[in-house]
Each structure stands twice: as C-alpha cells, then as structure tokens.
Amino acid sequence: MFDSTETPLDQAHSIRIIGAPFDGTVSFRPGARFGPAAIRDASDGVEVWSPLLDASLECVRYADAGDVELPMGDTGRALEMIREAADAALDAGAAPFLLGGEHLVSLPAIAAVHARHPDLLVVQLDAHADQREDYMGVKLSHACVIRRVAEFLGQERIRQIGIRSGTKEEYRLMREHGTLTTFREADLEELKVWIGRRPVYLTVDLDVFDPSCFPGTGTPEPGGIDWWTFQRFLQVLRGCRIVGLDAVELAPQLDASGCSSVLAAKAVREMLLVAACPVA
Ligand code: MN
Ligand code: MN
Numbered sequence: 001m002f003d004s005t006e007t008p009l010d011q012a013h014s015i016r017i018i019g020a021p022f023d024g025t026v027s028f029r030p031g032a033r034f035g036p037a038a039i040r041d042a043s044d045g046v047e048v049w050s051p052l053l054d055a056s057l058e059c060v061r062y063a064d065a066g067d068v069e070l071p072m073g074d075t076g077r078a079l080e081m082i083r084e085a086a087d088a089a090l091d092a093g094a095a096p097f098l099l100g101g102e103h104l105v106s107l108p109a110i111a112a113v114h115a116r117h118p119d120l121l122v123v124q125l126d127a128h129a130d131q132r133e134d135y136m137g138v139k140l141s142h143a144c145v146i147r148r149v150a151e152f153l154g155q156e157r158i159r160q161i162g163i164r165s166g167t168k169e170e171y172r173l174m175r176e177h178g179t180l181t182t183f184r185e186a187d188l189e190e191l192k193v194w195i196g197r198r199p200v201y202l203t204v205d206l207d208v209f210d211p212s213c214f215p216g217t218g219t220p221e222p223g224g225i226d227w228w229t230f231q232r233f234l235q236v237l238r239g240c241r242i243v244g245l246d247a248v249e250l251a252p253q254l255d256a257s258g259c260s261s262v263l264a265a266k267a268v269r270e271m272l273l274v275a276a277c278p279v280a
Helices: 032-043 075-091 103-116 142-153 168-177 185-195 227-237 259-276
Strands: 015-020 062-067 095-100 121-125 158-161 199-205 241-248
Touching: 015 032, 015 075, 015 103, 015 259, 032 062, 032 095, 032 241, 032 259, 062 075, 075 095, 075 103, 095 103, 095 259, 103 142, 103 199, 103 241, 121 142, 121 185, 121 227, 142 158, 158 185, 185 227, 199 259, 227 259, 241 259
Parallel strands: 015 062, 015 095, 095 241, 121 158, 121 199, 199 241
Antiparallel strands: none
8 A cells, every 4th residue: 555655755745654663661562663664464354445435545645664773771862853853754745654552653753743833732543541650650651641741732722532541640740631522523623623724733543543444562451442533533533734644553373364464554544644635
C-alpha cells in the first residue's frame, strides 16, 4: 500500500511517515519496536481505496522516511532523534505521521508540532490514561506520556477517548480537568465543535481496540472498541485540521494470526485519508 504512491522526500508532500521502532520503557510485554516494519508489511494486502471515506491514497501526497535508527538503551537520545525527524518533516511543510513503537515516541513528535502550532490540541485514543506522574520512579515512560505532554500543552487542550484503565489519581486528575470523553455520537459531535478550526494532533494507541480484534499489543485491556467505532470516529473528525498524528503500540509477534498488523495498516490508511483528504 505505501509503496504504490510513495513520493521521494525531496518532492512536495503533505504527510511524512516516520517509523519510530522504540520499546525501551514498556511496562509489561515488549515488542512494539517491530511495529513499523509489520505495518509496512501488512499494508501490502490493504487496498488504497476506502469505501467508507470514498477516498483513495492515490490522492494523498505522502512520503515514507523509513525508520529512525534508535539506540534502544538510551531513552533520552532516542527521543531526541525522533524530535529531529519530526522537525525535518515540519521543515519540509509536511505533517509527521509516526508509526510506533511504544507510546512514549509521541512525546517528542507532539512537542515538535506544538512548537509550530502554539494553539495545538491533542486527541488521544487509548485504553490507558497515560497520566501517571511516574512509573516505578521513571518519568519518561509510555505510562506517563500524556502527563508529560500536559506539562507544556496544558490539560485543558487534551481530550482522551476510549480510556478504561488507570490509577485512582489519574482518574481524579482527568475528571478535574474534564479531559475524558467517549465514542458516543453526541460526545463525538461535541469533540468536533471543541476542535473547531484549531490544529489538532491525533495520537492513536492501538490498544484502544478490544483485544478480541487487536491482541497484538503489549498491554491489552478488555472492553475496547471495534473497527466500526474507530471508523465512525474518523468520519466525524473529517474536515478537522490534523497537523500531526501517530499509531503506536502494535507488538506484532504477540498475535500469531497477523490480524493485528493488518488492522494497524488499515487504521493508518484511514488516518492518512482523513488527515490529507478532508473533503470527499
Ligand atoms: Mn498509551
Ligand atoms: Mn495503551
């Protein structure tokens, strides 16, 4: 799928795919470092046309920069390198689209996009709050990524959807700031009104899906959404100004059937289309 419409990096493109194969801080089962390669592999079996969005990837000017070669044992340096890759995309006038990797890779990408769009909003799809102050004393952990983002963005610019796991303190924080919302139709419409014309970064932790359709992830959490709920969410978001996005936490070797990788590749297609073909 990606290869058929690939644009060289030196040609104009509106979205740049960046692989961030990092899983150095995962708290349960590692393997997200294999996510970008598995998404590209699985994308070969996915059509370029989306029936529901009535749009084709052939109309999207995107380029694939490949994977950032990350030092797995050095979280700080890995995040710096992802930031550099996101900055390079933005310098070229393209929105970065990160393929994780664990969720911590979103932190430098969101920071890079925020530097160009000071009024940025973040919409997070996830099973987990990721709002911990620290995880076993570590502040740069995928369990803390949204908390770190809130430190420079502010909680009031964040909306979290699909969350069904967290600590009592995380839930207290999210309720205090009103960051939580749902996939119910009225809430989706309200989300779209809240976004309005402001720039938005869409971060999709794929464990938002139910483990029955997406078992290939390090921290599966029962009670998640199905494909149609995700697609309805994207349909509602169509027309919003998406200036950065990511799909993270696929750990392909944890699903021997390969279906999780296919779901991830199809999710990437739909996200590309919604970000780059806002009008049918
Ligand atoms: Mn997450
Ligand atoms: Mn998660």
